[in-house]
Amino acid sequence: MARWNTDGAQTWGPLGRGRLPVLPLGGIAGATEENTVWLGWYSHEGSFLSRVDSSDGSIISYRHPLKNSDGIAVRGTRMILSHQFHNRPGVELNRAELVDNAWVITSQEQLRLPEPVTRRCVQGRDGVLWIRGGDTWVQVEA
Secondary structure (H helix, E strand, O other): OEOOOOOOOOOEEEOOOOOOOOOOOEEEEEEEOOEEEEEEEEEOEEEEEEEEOOOOEEEEEEEEOOOOOEEEEOOEEEEEEEEOOEEEEEEEEEEEEEEOOOOEEEEEEEEEEEEEEEEEEEEEOEEEEEEEEOEEEEEEEE
């Protein structure tokens, strides 16, 4: 997790003062929302969601509301999180809202695609979660 400028120099990193609350071990998911980047990641301390403002690099981190998710899309105070059953046509969708500085799950639903979903086939952009199963793309609004 880092940002570089057009000259190839790193302009943002996750560690240091005002950065991530603990050392990340790996990523879960990522999404964009206008000029903001959302990162889902895990550590020895649990899972987190971090909002990184691309203009100044400021970060706000929250506890991740789910144990397992592999896709996120955010629009304001609403989020949709996916959990895929890889190589199966089913996707679990959880909706969440930001309440008192914490993400709270508000509903859950099952999405069935005509073909199996494979790894790394979920993308979140500007409040829309794009999910691919075979040759089919489905969009779900946050």
